[in-house]
Amino acid sequence: MNTAPSGNLLVAQSGGPTAVINNSLYGVIKESRNHPEITGVLGALHGIEGVLEENIIDLEKEDPDTLEGLKKAPASALGSIRYKVTEEDYSRILTVFEKYDIRYFFYIGGNDSMDTADKVAQLSRESGRELRVIGIPKTVDNDLVETDHCPGYGSAARYTAITVREIGIDVESLPPPVTVFETMGRNSGWLTAATALARGDGYPAPNLIYCPEQPLAREDFLTDVQDTYDEYGYALVAVSEGLKDENGNPISMAGSEVKSDDFGHALAGGVGSRLADLISEELGLRARDEKPGLAARCSSQLASETDRTEARKLGMEAVKLAIGGASGKMVALKRPESEEYRVEIAPVRLKDVANAEKKMPEEFLNDRGNDVTESFYEYARPLIGRNLPEYSKLQMIPVNR
Amino acid sequence: MNTAPSGNLLVAQSGGPTAVINNSLYGVIKESRNHPEITGVLGALHGIEGVLEENIIDLEKEDPDTLEGLKKAPASALGSIRYKVTEEDYSRILTVFEKYDIRYFFYIGGNDSMDTADKVAQLSRESGRELRVIGIPKTVDNDLVETDHCPGYGSAARYTAITVREIGIDVESLPPPVTVFETMGRNSGWLTAATALARGDGYPAPNLIYCPEQPLAREDFLTDVQDTYDEYGYALVAVSEGLKDENGNPISMAGSEVKSDDFGHALAGGVGSRLADLISEELGLRARDEKPGLAARCSSQLASETDRTEARKLGMEAVKLAIGGASGKMVALKRPESEEYRVEIAPVRLKDVANAEKKMPEEFLNDRGNDVTESFYEYARPLIGRNLPEYSKLQMIPVNR
Numbered sequence: 001m002n003t004a005p006s007g008n009l010l011v012a013q014s015g016g017p018t019a020v021i022n023n024s025l026y027g028v029i030k031e032s033r034n035h036p037e038i039t040g041v042l043g044a045l046h047g048i049e050g051v052l053e054e055n056i057i058d059l060e061k062e063d064p065d066t067l068e069g070l071k072k073a074p075a076s077a078l079g080s081i082r083y084k085v086t087e088e089d090y091s092r093i094l095t096v097f098e099k100y101d102i103r104y105f106f107y108i109g110g111n112d113s114m115d116t117a118d119k120v121a122q123l124s125r126e127s128g129r130e131l132r133v134i135g136i137p138k139t140v141d142n143d144l145v146e147t148d149h150c151p152g153y154g155s156a157a158r159y160t161a162i163t164v165r166e167i168g169i170d171v172e173s174l175p176p177p178v179t180v181f182e183t184m185g186r187n188s189g190w191l192t193a194a195t196a197l198a199r200g201d202g203y204p205a206p207n208l209i210y211c212p213e214q215p216l217a218r219e220d221f222l223t224d225v226q227d228t229y230d231e232y233g234y235a236l237v238a239v240s241e242g243l244k245d246e247n248g249n250p251i252s253m254a255g256s257e258v259k260s261d262d263f264g265h266a267l268a269g270g271v272g273s274r275l276a277d278l279i280s281e282e283l284g285l286r287a288r289d290e291k292p293g294l295a296a297r298c299s300s301q302l303a304s305e306t307d308r309t310e311a312r313k314l315g316m317e318a319v320k321l322a323i324g325g326a327s328g329k330m331v332a333l334k335r336p337e338s339e340e341y342r343v344e345i346a347p348v349r350l351k352d353v354a355n356a357e358k359k360m361p362e363e364f365l366n367d368r369g370n371d372v373t374e375s376f377y378e379y380a381r382p383l384i385g386r387n388l389p390e391y392s393k394l395q396m397i398p399v400n401r
Numbered sequence: 402m403n404t405a406p407s408g409n410l411l412v413a414q415s416g417g418p419t420a421v422i423n424n425s426l427y428g429v430i431k432e433s434r435n436h437p438e439i440t441g442v443l444g445a446l447h448g449i450e451g452v453l454e455e456n457i458i459d460l461e462k463e464d465p466d467t468l469e470g471l472k473k474a475p476a477s478a479l480g481s482i483r484y485k486v487t488e489e490d491y492s493r494i495l496t497v498f499e500k501y502d503i504r505y506f507f508y509i510g511g512n513d514s515m516d517t518a519d520k521v522a523q524l525s526r527e528s529g530r531e532l533r534v535i536g537i538p539k540t541v542d543n544d545l546v547e548t549d550h551c552p553g554y555g556s557a558a559r560y561t562a563i564t565v566r567e568i569g570i571d572v573e574s575l576p577p578p579v580t581v582f583e584t585m586g587r588n589s590g591w592l593t594a595a596t597a598l599a600r601g602d603g604y605p606a607p608n609l610i611y612c613p614e615q616p617l618a619r620e621d622f623l624t625d626v627q628d629t630y631d632e633y634g635y636a637l638v639a640v641s642e643g644l645k646d647e648n649g650n651p652i653s654m655a656g657s658e659v660k661s662d663d664f665g666h667a668l669a670g671g672v673g674s675r676l677a678d679l680i681s682e683e684l685g686l687r688a689r690d691e692k693p694g695l696a697a698r699c700s701s702q703l704a705s706e707t708d709r710t711e712a713r714k715l716g717m718e719a720v721k722l723a724i725g726g727a728s729g730k731m732v733a734l735k736r737p738e739s740e741e742y743r744v745e746i747a748p749v750r751l752k753d754v755a756n757a758e759k760k761m762p763e764e765f766l767n768d769r770g771n772d773v774t775e776s777f778y779e780y781a782r783p784l785i786g787r788n789l790p791e792y793s794k795l796q797m798i799p800v801n802r
Contacts, residue, residue, distance in 0.1 A: 013574075015575075016575060017571050017574050017575055022793075040800070042800050043795070045797065054802075055799075056799065056800050056802075057795070057797045057798055057799055057800060058798050058799070058800040059795075061796070061798040062795055062796055062798075063796070065793075066793045066794070066795060066796065067793070068793075069792065069793025070793050072790075072792060072793070073570075073792040073793040073794070074567050074570055074571060074792060075567075075570040075571040075573070075574040075575070076574040076575060077574070077793065077794070077795050078574075078795070079573075079574050079575070080574050080575035081575065082575070099802060100800070100802055162702060163696050163700070166475050166476075166696065166699045166700055166701060166702075167695050167696060167699055169474075169475055169476040169699065170418050170475060170476040170695055170698065170699035171695070172476070172480075173414075173418050173476040173477040173478070173479075173480050173481050174416075174417060174418055174476070174477060174480070174481035174482065174483070179695070270674060270690075273671060273674060288694065288695075289671075289692070289694075290692060290693065290694040290695055290696065291690070291691060291692040291693075291694070292691065292692075292693045292696060293689065293690075293691040293692070294568050294571055294572070294580070294689075294691055295564050295567065295568060295691065295693060295696075297571065298567040298568060298570065298571035299564070299567055300567060300790065300792065301563060301567075301702065301703060301790065302702060389473075389701065389702065391470065391473060391474040391475060391701065392423075392466075392467045392468075392469075392470025392471050392473070392474040392478065393467070393474070393478070394444075394458070394460075394463055394467060394478050394479070395462070395463055395464070395467065396446065396458045397458055397459050397462040397463075398456075398457065398458055398459070399441070399443050399457050399458060399459040399501070401455075401457075401500060401501055
């Protein structure tokens with residue numbers, strides 16, 4: 001183990017925010033105070049852009065209450081960015097790091113950000129200047145490899161489960177024949193699958209779940225919706241925004257050529273609205289679509305406490321790991337076999353995470369392609385924290401007359 | 402004042418559910434216990450349909466904890482219905498009422514339901530059989546006349562305000578150039594206007610608000626979005642599902658003729674998706690739409706306590722009013738002039754409420770047609786209950802180097 005160098009710490013956030021990404025930021029700041037080698041705690045605004053443009057703030061000048069409040073604050077407190085770093089940028093990054101005496105760099109982000117962090121670590125190593133770089137995972141898409149799950153997913157899953165449970169009760173009490181609920185997730189169905197967690201004793205919705213890992217077969221889909229409607233008097237159908245048809249074409253783009261009108265050349269709506277239209281047209285059932293979209297990733301009110309705690313711990317562990325000599329690693333969540341849910345934090349190589357994508361494994365999806373399996377419930381249930389709210393339901397005992 | 406007749410009470414729920422409609426049900430059940438004239442407390446399932454089909458339950462056989470839980474239970478616990486009552490139905494209703502010894506009928510619903518209740522009251526009066534009928538208002542659309550506001554609106558408004566505040570923070574931290582947030586509300590903009598309540602110190606979103614009371618002028622709309630984007634680096638735009646263009650055509654239907662494809666003859670998406678497309682096409686700004694839809698009316702987690710309390714009191718007052726001799730009335734909320742917000746409950750005639758619709762008054766909307774006025778804030782703020790959550794925001798003090 002190397003002696004930890006003395007110098008400043010820099011932390012930044014990248015990619016789509018989550019409800020708990022600021023918990024990782026909090027964890028980094030908090031743990032940094034335990035290590036005198038860390039002489040200053042700085043933050044780059046809007047991810048790597050803040051480094052390139054020297055938009056760098058002093059996190060030690062923030063009010064302590066503001067920092068405590070980060071545990072509940074949605075979105076990325078430092079601002080975020082989606083930006084593909086160029087070769088030229090990398091040398092600029094190293095120059096800025098030297099100028100600001102940065103010896104510790106923590107990048108909270110998804111797989112693109114892990115790639116950036118990996119290259120920074122590598123180039124710095126080659127340059128001979130000591131810099132310790134650790135990635136901290138986050139993404140509501142839950143699609144990073146090498147980690148059991150990603151901070152942010154549990155909260156988005158909890159939001160989605162509670163929302164679908166409530167909509168399910170609504171729909172049962174006044175059935176619009178079909179409700180199509182669209183979730184985020186371009187290539188993987190993790191968040192769509194999480195709608196299953198809405199179910200419970202007396203909560204049958206969602207009735208059908210379609211993830212992008214399996215192609216959507218038109219006729220099967222229509223048959224399943226009709227059968228569900230026949231059985232329940234309504235159907236609540238969860239679909240992923242990234243669904244594709246059997247030819248691999250995104251549903252949301254299919255037949256997108258529409259007539260222009262006074263309000264411009266309209267493109268087709270999203271998956272939910274298209275499938276609602278398909279159901280109306282083909283089955284003659286009134287259908288509406290719901291698309292909470294961004295709300296799922298930024299709802300602080302419905303966030304998972306488990307997720308918050310894990311995100312915070314990852315931030316803290318990242319600092320300990322760097323002080324201990326590591327660089328070019330991401331802190332990952334590992335779930336040991338055990339009766340009760342628990343996680344351990346372990347370092348994995350940034351390069352193994354960079355640019356890879358974890359889809360839902362086959363065993364989490366049923367053969368028909370319209371639901372999740374029991375294995376998925378076992379995987380996902382602990383991540384959303386405490387039990388979902390249960391609501392009163394009348395027994396409805398008929399009066400005798 | 403007549404002597405109150407001895408007999409059963411029947412309560413039913415109708416129309417789109419709200420997050421607090423079960424509070425009115427709870428209020429009716431609770432207050433009924435104070436009046437020995439009421440010999441039994443019955444509920445009709447799925448509104449007037451439950452009467453016609455004799456799907457009538459005994460609410461006194463319900464578990465007391467279940468009844469207490471109604472205060473938090475979303476959707477209509479008795480089930481709801483949208484159904485136009487026929488002449489034939491009315492005589493059937495009176496027959497069923499006689500069979501079940503119903504002397505008190507409480508209908509919790511919107512303007513259609515008030516019409517139904519009014520006719521039942523009238524026909525019963527003509528038949529000479531004593532029946533006391535009271536309507537209890539509910540609707541997230543807030544469009545009933547003769548009442549300051551409608552139970553259900555405050556909760557949907559609170560949900561909408563919190564959601565837009567959180568999305569606003571998200572969008573500020575990682576700007577997708579434009580976000581179009583669509584709310585429910587076919588003919589009136591009450592719920593769209595409620596997005597304004599998301600604003601506060603440090604919370605500029607939503608930047609623009611478009612209600613259906615004012616036609617959407619294409620060029621002005623595009624100019625406003627571009628100007629907002631230029632000023633903030635993003636634009637969060639709230640729109641009502643019922644928006645119409647300057648010719649009175651619904652935006653959601655304009656140019657709805659699209660090519661058929663493998664997935665059927667797709668109709669166009671909703672307002673949000675159409676306007677997002679328009680912005681992309683005309684301004685070249687990436688735009689996405691959000692449509693929480695039903696979630697706004699059934700979110701128990703984000704409901705307004707003020708709304709819950711008022712809905713409960715209306716249920717209780719309705720029973721007192723009927724016992725006191727009234728029939729053919731709706732219990733309405735009146736807001737006396739006062740420093741602090743308070744409401745009084747007063748009876749109004751069902752026939753004055755039936756089939757009428759209250760739109761946003763002109764003084765609640767600005768001349769440009771892209772925002773609400775201070776008068777709207779004064780009107781709406783008390784209805785959403787306690788203050789919205791405030792989230793930590795870093796001061797972002799630049800580091801010196």
